[in-house]
Amino acid sequence: MEHSNVTVASSRLMAAGAAILGTSVFADSGLEHYRGSFRNPGMVLPIATSAIAVPLNMRRSMGSAARPGLGRAVDLVASIVGMAGFGFHLRNIGREPGGFRLINLFYKAPLGAPGAMVLTGLLGRASRRLQLGRPSPFTAKAFGAITVAGLVGTVAEAGLLHFRGAFHNPAMWLPLAVPPLASLSFARDLALGQPTGATRMLLGATAGLGLVGSAFHAYGIARNMGGWRNWRQNILAGPPLPAPPSFTGLAIAALGVMLLLPKRRRHD
Amino acid sequence: MAEASDSVRCAGGRAPDVFSTEGWVPMNEYGEDEVDFVIVGTGAGGAPLAAKLAEAGFSVIAMDAGPFWRPLSDFASDEMHQSKLYWTDERIVDGENPIHMGANNSGRSVGGSTVHFAMVSLRFRPEHFKTRTKLGYGVDWPIDWQEMWDYYREVEQELHISGPVRYPWGPKRPRYPLRPHPLNAAAHHLVRGAEGLGIDWTETPLATLSAPVGKAHPCVYRGFCVTGCSTNAKQSALVTWIPRALKAGAEIRDLAMVGKIECNARGRASGVHYHRNGEWHFQKARNVVVAGYAVETPRLLLNSANGDHPEGLANSSGLLGKNLMVQLNQAAWGQAEEEIRSYKAPPSLAITEHWNYCDEGKDYFGGWTYMSQGPLPTKWATSLAGGRKLWGRPLLEEMERANHSVGLKMVGEVLPHEDNRVTLSDETDQHGLRIPRITFSLRDNEKAMIRHALDFMQSSLEASGARDIWKETDDTCHLGGTARMGDDPATSVVNADCRSWDIPNLWVCDGSVFPTVGGVNPSLTIQAIACRTADRIVEMGRKGEL
Numbered sequence: 001m002e003h004s005n006v007t008v009a010s011s012r013l014m015a016a017g018a019a020i021l022g023t024s025v026f027a028d029s030g031l032e033h034y035r036g037s038f039r040n041p042g043m044v045l046p047i048a049t050s051a052i053a054v055p056l057n058m059r060r061s062m063g064s065a066a067r068p069g070l071g072r073a074v075d076l077v078a079s080i081v082g083m084a085g086f087g088f089h090l091r092n093i094g095r096e097p098g099g100f101r102l103i104n105l106f107y108k109a110p111l112g113a114p115g116a117m118v119l120t121g122l123l124g125r126a127s128r129r130l131q132l133g134r135p136s137p138f139t140a141k142a143f144g145a146i147t148v149a150g151l152v153g154t155v156a157e158a159g160l161l162h163f164r165g166a167f168h169n170p171a172m173w174l175p176l177a178v179p180p181l182a183s184l185s186f187a188r189d190l191a192l193g194q195p196t197g198a199t200r201m202l203l204g205a206t207a208g209l210g211l212v213g214s215a216f217h218a219y220g221i222a223r224n225m226g227g228w229r230n231w232r233q234n235i236l237a238g239p240p241l242p243a244p245p246s247f248t249g250l251a252i253a254a255l256g257v258m259l260l261l262p263k264r265r266r267h268d
Numbered sequence: 269m270a271e272a273s274d275s276v277r278c279a280g281g282r283a284p285d286v287f288s289t290e291g292w293v294p295m296n297e298y299g300e301d302e303v304d305f306v307i308v309g310t311g312a313g314g315a316p317l318a319a320k321l322a323e324a325g326f327s328v329i330a331m332d333a334g335p336f337w338r339p340l341s342d343f344a345s346d347e348m349h350q351s352k353l354y355w356t357d358e359r360i361v362d363g364e365n366p367i368h369m370g371a372n373n374s375g376r377s378v379g380g381s382t383v384h385f386a387m388v389s390l391r392f393r394p395e396h397f398k399t400r401t402k403l404g405y406g407v408d409w410p411i412d413w414q415e416m417w418d419y420y421r422e423v424e425q426e427l428h429i430s431g432p433v434r435y436p437w438g439p440k441r442p443r444y445p446l447r448p449h450p451l452n453a454a455a456h457h458l459v460r461g462a463e464g465l466g467i468d469w470t471e472t473p474l475a476t477l478s479a480p481v482g483k484a485h486p487c488v489y490r491g492f493c494v495t496g497c498s499t500n501a502k503q504s505a506l507v508t509w510i511p512r513a514l515k516a517g518a519e520i521r522d523l524a525m526v527g528k529i530e531c532n533a534r535g536r537a538s539g540v541h542y543h544r545n546g547e548w549h550f551q552k553a554r555n556v557v558v559a560g561y562a563v564e565t566p567r568l569l570l571n572s573a574n575g576d577h578p579e580g581l582a583n584s585s586g587l588l589g590k591n592l593m594v595q596l597n598q599a600a601w602g603q604a605e606e607e608i609r610s611y612k613a614p615p616s617l618a619i620t621e622h623w624n625y626c627d628e629g630k631d632y633f634g635g636w637t638y639m640s641q642g643p644l645p646t647k648w649a650t651s652l653a654g655g656r657k658l659w660g661r662p663l664l665e666e667m668e669r670a671n672h673s674v675g676l677k678m679v680g681e682v683l684p685h686e687d688n689r690v691t692l693s694d695e696t697d698q699h700g701l702r703i704p705r706i707t708f709s710l711r712d713n714e715k716a717m718i719r720h721a722l723d724f725m726q727s728s729l730e731a732s733g734a735r736d737i738w739k740e741t742d743d744t745c746h747l748g749g750t751a752r753m754g755d756d757p758a759t760s761v762v763n764a765d766c767r768s769w770d771i772p773n774l775w776v777c778d779g780s781v782f783p784t785v786g787g788v789n790p791s792l793t794i795q796a797i798a799c800r801t802a803d804r805i806v807e808m809g810r811k812g813e814l
Contacts, residue, residue: 096456097451097456097459097460097463098451098459102433103432103448103450103451103471106447106448106450107450107451163447164447164478165447165478165479166445166446166447166478166479168446168479168480168481220480223480223485223486224480224485224486224488225485225486225488225499225501233488237488
């Protein structure tokens with residue numbers, strides 16, 4: 001019984017992570033693609049997909065296992081839209097004068113962002129898999145690897161864009177400090193097959209940092225001409241308000257995977 | 269609220285707070301007491317000097333003939349209105365190529381012409397400090413490039429220059445404090461052209477913020493940079509060095525036109541006569557620094573002639589006012605299929621310094637660079653009417669497709685020549701001061717450079733797909749050279765420390781000390797020289813050599 005409770009809890013945390021990540025994708029791609037005037041009709045896809053994936057994963061996080069067929073389709077579509085988005089963003093940068101020079105990686109379509117859509121689909125799928133029963137240790141580790149990869153990608157994205165902002169606020173170093181430590185610690189736990197308190201603490205800090213990050217970005221928006229009074233312009237020009245909670249979603253999903261790792265030290 | 273141009277704002281122990289719409293900051297006032305330094309001019313030369321000397325503990329008064337603006341409330345999105353930033357007093361221009369004075373070569377504001385400069389912040393090519401020795405033309409600077417490299421760094425830090433992560437030309441330089449701005453469509457044409465012609469390009473190092481700094485907002489790409497930035501993203505002297513100077517205890521006197529430097533019986537400068545609030549005053553000073561740029565600086569020194577110095581102060585070499593240099597500012601323009609709207613964002617986002625660093629394939633001396641362009645509508649109409657001689661219906665039709673116009677403009681080196689000079693006319697201005705006569709002619713070397721540059725820029729535009737290309741052959745920008753620095757009192761006006769050879773407590777600190785102007789915009793170099801001069805003065809003060 002205990003095992004299945006743990007598996008259920010893990011499933012719900014994974015779904016919660018997917019829901020938060022999906023919400024971040026919904027708001028971020030909504031704002032950024034609006035800023036890009038939906039020049040390509042495909043730019044509505046991540047908004048539409050996440051609009052369905054978020055409530056689905058919210059229901060999963062509350063324990064619902066209804067309509068698995070629809071769930072599978074949504075997870076699949078989210079991953080495909082994410083991968084297609086990566087392709088579109090790659091093309092957007094590549095055909096810009098200067099190609100893959102840093103200036104275009106800074107300012108053209110962000111390469112890492114569509115990855116969050118892929119991860120939303122994968123985490124949703126993992127949550128669904130856990131609804132069906134305890135996975136093998138290998139599968140658990142694979143789920144862990146997905147969240148680590150997600151964290152690494154998000155760190156890279158924050159690193160690139162904070163470098164673009166010349167780390168003008170020392171707090172901009174935080175996403176390059178806390179989540180990498182959490183990822184390393186978590187990866188070690190996965191490799192050794194046993195959870196540690198340090199990892200749990202670091203993942204908790206990463207989850208919190210995602211929310212703190214949005215608060216910092218709100219402050220960053222205020223530092224643009226006209227501040228929040230000129231919100232319609234500055235929400236688009238300033239740091240992306242919905243981006244940092246990606247860390248929260250991924251850290252919560254990782255905490256879910258942690259539950260699947262055996263608690264007792266093995267003496268063999 | 270009174271317009272700054274009408275009434276003195278620096279008074280009553282306070283000066284305008286440039287980061288507010290109507291606020292104030294406290295300001296020291298020295299009254300008529302003798303101060304350590306009076307600095308005439310508060311632009312790229314005077315402002316850094318005022319800040320650094322005040323921070324070193326000297327008593328400093330910096331005077332400017334122009335008003336003290338608050339950009340947030342005083343600057344309009346209107347080219348004609350903003351011409352209030354230019355120095356448009358009466359001057360006589362002659363020679364074969366009379367210089368058009370005003371917009372891109374002089375300013376009348378606290379902060380000087382940095383209030384309306386294009387923010388392009390480039391370092392000289394190292395060899396351009398020793399052109400005579402290394403490249404066989406012009407004259408050598410008395411300062412080494414490696415020393416300048418450190419001062420460039422200091423200014424780049426102070427102005428939070430946003431620039432490329434790696435600069436393609438010259439010796440390694442430290443990373444710019446801020447990252448480059450995104451490129452606009454006009455810059456993309458430079459990029460595609462350069463790649464088509466197989467030369468390097470990069471994002472232009474610019475003195476406008478790409479991230480918030482203190483109370484200054486990042487650039488909003490409004491595009492009115494050269495008519496005055498109303499958001500304070502532009503790092504003019506007005507919003508950088510001047511607040512620093514005020515904080516350190518310097519006094520700024522706005523709307524104070526200095527007419528004459530007084531000398532005492534011992535042959536030393538004793539202070540300045542200046543016109544403010546409708547009357548003449550005298551300010552005593554232990555040192556006088558002239559920082560009025562390459563026309564007003566020699567004008568003031570010539571106007572200050574006295575019995576001991578009948579040809580003007582600091583003019584024993586006879587070179588004061590001579591070797592006036594501008595920079596070549598010719599352009600090639602074309603039409604693009606797609607919409608360009610080149611006036612959006614800072615005007616010169618992309619640059620190539622290829623022809624500053626490449627000496628092969630030239631039938632002339634000197635270097636030049638070219639940048640993408642973003643003229644505002646009135647300026648564009650003026651170029652079409654004046655440079656292309658369009659009028660009436662053709663002008664209207666061309667203006668209708670202004671959003672598709674795209675162009676490249678050079679900044680090219682002019683060689684020093686003694687016949688290009690500033691002298692005094694017999695006519696006088698509203699203060700009764702003799703007005704300058706500015707004589708300038710292009711020589712064969714410049715004409716050869718213009719030919720090469722225009723052809724090359726045309727090739728670049730063709731390579732980037734522009735059509736209907738035409739050449740704007742007659743424009744100049746920037747000034748330099750009328751009080752050159754050097755190692756020899758016989759061939760220069762000031763020494764490497766900007767100290768005049770003739771009068772030890774008289775200094776010149778602005779673009780007029782340039783022996784050669786190089787192929788880059790001068791503002792960063794002027795500020796670097798000012799920082800160096802301040803350090804040298806502090807050092808000399810410590811040793812009792814002032």
